[in-house]
Amino acid sequence: MQEYLSVIRRSILFRGIQEEEILAMLKCLQAHVRSYEKKDFLHRNGDCLSEMGLVLAGTIHLVKEDYWGKRTILARIPQGQIFGEVFACMGQQPLNMSIIAVEPVKVLYLDIQRVTHSCTSACDFHVRLIRNLLQALAGHALFLNQKMEYISQRTTREKLMAYLSDQALRAGSPEFQIPFNRQELADYLGIERSAMSKELSKMKQDGLIDFQKNNFWLRQ
Amino acid sequence: MQEYLSVIRRSILFRGIQEEEILAMLKCLQAHVRSYEKKDFLHRNGDCLSEMGLVLAGTIHLVKEDYWGKRTILARIPQGQIFGEVFACMGQQPLNMSIIAVEPVKVLYLDIQRVTHSCTSACDFHVRLIRNLLQALAGHALFLNQKMEYISQRTTREKLMAYLSDQALRAGSPEFQIPFNRQELADYLGIERSAMSKELSKMKQDGLIDFQKNNFWLRQ
DNA sequence: ACAAGTCTGTTGTTTTTGCAACGGAAAGGA
DNA sequence: TCCTTTCCGTTGCAAAAACAACAGACTTGT
Numbered sequence: 001m002q003e004y005l006s007v008i009r010r011s012i013l014f015r016g017i018q019e020e021e022i023l024a025m026l027k028c029l030q031a032h033v034r035s036y037e038k039k040d041f042l043h044r045n046g047d048c049l050s051e052m053g054l055v056l057a058g059t060i061h062l063v064k065e066d067y068w069g070k071r072t073i074l075a076r077i078p079q080g081q082i083f084g085e086v087f088a089c090m091g092q093q094p095l096n097m098s099i100i101a102v103e104p105v106k107v108l109y110l111d112i113q114r115v116t117h118s119c120t121s122a123c124d125f126h127v128r129l130i131r132n133l134l135q136a137l138a139g140h141a142l143f144l145n146q147k148m149e150y151i152s153q154r155t156t157r158e159k160l161m162a163y164l165s166d167q168a169l170r171a172g173s174p175e176f177q178i179p180f181n182r183q184e185l186a187d188y189l190g191i192e193r194s195a196m197s198k199e200l201s202k203m204k205q206d207g208l209i210d211f212q213k214n215n216f217w218l219r220q
Numbered sequence: 221m222q223e224y225l226s227v228i229r230r231s232i233l234f235r236g237i238q239e240e241e242i243l244a245m246l247k248c249l250q251a252h253v254r255s256y257e258k259k260d261f262l263h264r265n266g267d268c269l270s271e272m273g274l275v276l277a278g279t280i281h282l283v284k285e286d287y288w289g290k291r292t293i294l295a296r297i298p299q300g301q302i303f304g305e306v307f308a309c310m311g312q313q314p315l316n317m318s319i320i321a322v323e324p325v326k327v328l329y330l331d332i333q334r335v336t337h338s339c340t341s342a343c344d345f346h347v348r349l350i351r352n353l354l355q356a357l358a359g360h361a362l363f364l365n366q367k368m369e370y371i372s373q374r375t376t377r378e379k380l381m382a383y384l385s386d387q388a389l390r391a392g393s394p395e396f397q398i399p400f401n402r403q404e405l406a407d408y409l410g411i412e413r414s415a416m417s418k419e420l421s422k423m424k425q426d427g428l429i430d431f432q433k434n435n436f437w438l439r440q
Numbered sequence: 441a442c443a444a445g446t447c448t449g450t451t452g453t454t455t456t457t458g459c460a461a462c463g464g465a466a467a468g469g470a
Numbered sequence: 471t472c473c474t475t476t477c478c479g480t481t482g483c484a485a486a487a488a489c490a491a492c493a494g495a496c497t498t499g500t
Contacts, residue, residue, distance in 0.1 A: 072372050090359065116351055123319055131336055137309075137358055138306045138307075140361050154488080190373075199477050273489095401448090402448060414449080414488085
C-alpha cells in the first residue's frame, strides 16, 4: 500500500488530505487491494458493487457488450482515477457494464458506506472526503456530458472532429496523442472501425488533420 | 412557496426531511423562486451557475444547439426534478448547454455552497441533505449512462427500440406514453425526424410496435 | 369560423455508413 | 530470428440515413 501512497494522495478522492490522515482513513474505510491480469474481468454485467475502486496501477476499461458481441467502450480509467462510485452510491443498482483490465492492474477498494456515513468524530477528514466525492460525481457527470457530445454528432467525421478537437484543447496544443488504438477509438465513439479509418484518411487528404499512429495534429 | 411544499418534500433532494425542517432549511439555503414563460431561456450556453434549481411547476429542456442550429435535447426535467447541480458543484465550469422552458415554469433556486459547506450546527439535516445530493448526482450519472445506451446504438431502429423498450420497462407495461413530440424525440435520440418517422412506420408494418400520437405499444 | 402556423407521415434522391474481405506493417512470444 | 497474432488502411457493395420537399391533419389565436 505504502508504495502507492503518492497515487492515492493525488487522486480526486483524497485531494487536500495529508498523508498521515490518509493512512488512518484507509483503515477506517476498510481499504484493501486486489490485483488482476490483462483481460481479466474485475466485475461483470449484473454484479452489485458496495465498494468503489481506485486504480493504483495499470488501466481498465468500462465496456458494454451486446448479444452480438458489439462492444462499446464507455470509459477508460487510467492509474489514479476512480470507478464504480456511481453504482456504489446508488445502493443495489446492478452494474450495466463490465469492467476489464487492459493490462495488469492493482485496485484499491473502499467501502462507500463508510465514506458517506461519517464515523464517530475520530476522522475529521471525512467532511473533506465527502466533499471530494461530491466533486468526483459531478465531474463524472460532466465527463459523460462531454462524451455524449461526441457520439451525438450525426456523422462519423463530426464525431471524430468533436473528439479530436476536444483532445487538442485538453492537451493545450494542436499536436497530441490519443490513448486508444483504432478499434478502441471506434468502439468509444460508437462507429465502425473501417468506416472510421476511411474517414480519417479523407480528413487527412482534405488537410483537416494529420496523424501517424496515435499522434494527431489538427491543421490550422 | 408554501403551495409547492409538497413538490419540494417529494424531491430527491429533500427526501426524508420533515416539512418543518424544510422550511427552516430553505431560508438557510437562500432559496428563492423565479418564474419563466414558455420558450424563455432560463440560462444560456456559457453562463456560470452558483445555484442549482428545482422545478416547482412546468417542464424544462436542457438543449444544445450547434452553429447550424442542429439541436439536441440532452434532458427533459419535469416538475419535482432538479437541474444544474452538476455545474453548481463544479465551481466555475461554464454551462455547455442552454436551459429552456417548454411551458410556463416556476423554479426554486438553492445556493449550492450552502449545501456543501454545512453551516454551524444549526441545521442538523444538512447531513441528510448532503447524502441526498450525493444520491442525486449518482442518479444523474446513471441517467446519462442510460441515455448513452440509446444513442450509442448503431441504427435508427435500434435507437428507437432501446428507448421504447426502456420506456415500457419504466411504465411496467407494454403500453405507455412518451413525453416528446416527434421532433423532440428525434432531437433527443440524435437522429433525423423524417428518417425516424419512416423507421417508425416500418416498425409498425413489421409488427414490432404500434402507436397513435404519443401512445405506444410494444408487440409481443 | 377562419387563417396561420405546427405537427406528422410520405416519397425520391443523394450521401454516408456498415460490412466483409484482403494484404501489408508492426508487435509480441518462443 | 522466425512465426503468429494483432493492427491498420483500402476497396467494392449493399443497406441505411440524411435531406429536401410536400400534403393532409391538427392547433392556436383572433
